[in-house]
Amino acid sequence: MNHQSIDRRTLFKGAAALTLAQAFPSWARSGTAGLRPESGTLSGDRIALTVGESHFSTGGRSAHAITINGTLPAPLIRLKEGQHVRLAVTNNLKEDTSIHWHGLIVPFQMDGVPGISFPGIRPGETFTYDFPIRQYGTYWYHSHSGMQEAMGHYGPIVIDPAGADPVQSDREHVIVLSDWSPVHPHVQLKRLKQSGGYYNMQRQTLAGLLAGKDQSLQERVDWGKMRMDPTDISDVTGATYSYLINGHGTPENWTGLFAPGERVRLRIVNASAMTNFNVRLPGLAMTVVQCDGQHVQPVETDEFQIGIAETYDVIVRPTEATAYGLIAEAIDRSGLVRATLAPRIGMAAPIPALRERPLLTMKDMGMDMSGMDMGQGGVIDLSRPASSGSGGHSMKMLDPSVAPQVPMGPGVASLSAMPADRTADRPTGLEDVGHRVLTYAELRSLEPNQDTRKPTRSLVIHLTANMERYMWSFDGVKLSDGADPIAFRHMERVRVTLINDTMMPHPIHLHGHFFELVTGDADHNPRKHTVNVLPGGKVSFDLTADALGDWAFHCHMLMHMHAGMMRVVTVRAGEDAA
Known part of the structure; x- marks a missing residue:
């Protein structure tokens, strides 16, 4: 009896482990030796994907999920530059769905944004995406319908170059970062609209004040007068989220294998709904070789911040037979x-x-004191509104190139008085760590940029919000309020400057295009499709509007986009352009 009982327990334990393993595509299972032909990737000229309902559990949290081919993350799609692919997507949900091929250069009708580039995929229907593969690198795909992305509707894409890959490695792992909550995203959004700090469990306390860890009493008074909270860094937090790597939480310990001395390529994708991550491997230096699917000149670092929707490829070389x-x-x-x-x-x-x-600091509010009129005797009364008259403080807009043309209404709580170019700044949360931290200013494209024409015009776009009321917009206007499209003429060269008037970083994504982030080297400015704009900061990029059609342009924090921080970019031939 005892022998039979042990066997049964072993059998049940093995069955449970098998069930858990089957919940993940083979490339994402713990203990993987890396990407191999047998890794269960989807490839070839014809690929079938089915969107359906599933159940997902991690770390003691369990809830309804929306998955592709029954797994979370979704299957890895591996393609080759120069091929043509047809992806038949069947919707088994009770609601519309879609797939956007994030970072892929496709005809706008294949971009997968309902209401902009196609109607969406109705329940029970199949839509076939059909397009050539014109690039290589690490990308991903996700829903652009409702907030399905937050419920598991995302997966990675790897595209091999047609020629030799300048990045050489002995082994590669795909690393998909994400956030998971058993609370439906629409419920989360409702709670945030009721209280913008609903999920912020890290507010300052009396104990923090006495211990000298938080702001001084005077600083608290000043920030209180402005009705701003220096701990308001992320809207949705670990209070409800479990953070995942390849669908595994910390207790599940996703493990990727290596042999000591190998060059291991990690293709890292941030597929989160609302979380920007700081990424490190203690004891291992990382060499960044690709960003947003584009090769960059190798740069070694110890930690980097990956904004939502960004991708980074890094090489690590573990020399010891130990766990990292x-x-x-x-x-x-x-x-x-x-x-x-x-x-x-x-x-x-x-x-x-x-x-x-x-x-957060005054710099995160766009109040960099090094470039500002400090007022009478160098003292600024921040409880008063900014103005040029005697009735308010004297923080003047000293940079006329970013003078705001923004409607000031209930959806715009403040504008940055003096936004700074922060591409060389360490990003949020990494300002004071004692090791190397990657900044955008360190990125240089590996190959020379093809279009180095000087821009013929400039465009300034403000990222605006009333964080307390949870209202988000571009230039003070939500997409649902009838915001006009941002119009470009086909092949024109435009310098776009994004100014973050809020106290949170925003990963801003432009569909259908790559742009060159302005960091000081026109020939080798890094090419990106998503840029994380630090709070109180500004970022400029040069865009060649080379893709005809209508394209989404939005913050990739899912609830910011859903609440209005989104516009349509339209690219037309000369006589058709606005």
Whole structure:
């Protein structure tokens, strides 16, 4: 009896492990040796995808999920530059769905944004995306319907170059970062509209004041007069989120294998709904070789911030037969996820303690004192509104190139008085760490940029919000309020400057195009499709409007987009342009 009982327990335990393994596509299962032909990737000229309902559990949290081919993350699609692909997407949901091929250059009718480029995929119907593959690199795909992306509707894409790959490695792993909550995203949004800080469990306390960890009493008074909270860094936090790597939380310990001395390529995708991550591998330097699918000149670092929807490819070279932790920490330090790189299955890297949560500063409010009129005697009364008269403080807009043309209404709480170019700044939460941190200013394209014409015009776009009322917009106007399209003539060269008038970083994504981030080297400015604009900062990029059609342009924080931080970019031939 005892022998039979042990066998049954072993059998049930094995069956449970099998069930758990089947919940993930083979490339995402723990203990993977890396991408191989047998990794269960989808490839070829014809690919079938089915969107349906599933159930997902992690870390003791369990809820309804929306998945592709029954897995979370979705299957890895691996293609080759120069091929043509047809992807038949069948909708088994009770609501419309869609797939957007994030970062892929496709005809606008194939871009997958309902209401802009196609009607969407109705329940029970199949839509076939049909397009050539014109690029290579690491990308991903996700729903652009409702907020299905937050419920598991996302997966990675790897495109191999037609020629030799300048990035050489002995092994590669795909790393998909995401956030997961059992609370439906529409419920989350409702709660945030009721209270913008609903999920912020890291507000300043009396104990923090007495311990000298938080703001001084006077600083608190000043920020209180402005009705702003320096801990308001992320809207949705670890209070409800479990953070995942390839669908695994920290307890599940996703493990990718290596042999000591190998060059290991990590293709890292941030597929989160609302979380920007700080990524590090304690004890291992990372060499960044690709960003948003585009090769960059190799740059070594110890940590980098990956905005939502960005991708980074890095090379690591572990020399010892030990376990290394792959750590993705939410920028507000409300949680993290640890995965493991190891020479054999069963090893687990240490789980580091969460680092002290950051506090926003006046620079994050667009009030860089080094470039401002400090007022009478160098004292600014921040409780008064800005004005040029004697009735308000004297913080003047000293940079006329960013003078706002923004409607000031209930959806715009403030405008940055003096936004700074922060591409060389360490990003939020990494300002004071004692090791190397990647900045945008360090990125240089590997190949010379093809179009280095000087822009013929400039366009300034403000990222605006009333964070307390949870209202988000571009230039003070939500998409649903009838915002006019942003019009470009086909092949014109435009310098676009994004000014962040809010106290949160915003990953801004333009569909259908790559742009060159202006960092000082026109020939080698990095090419990107998504740029994370730091709070109180400004970013400029040069755009060649080379893709005819209508394109989405939005913040990739899902609830910011859903609440209005989105516009339509329209590209027309000369006589048809607005």
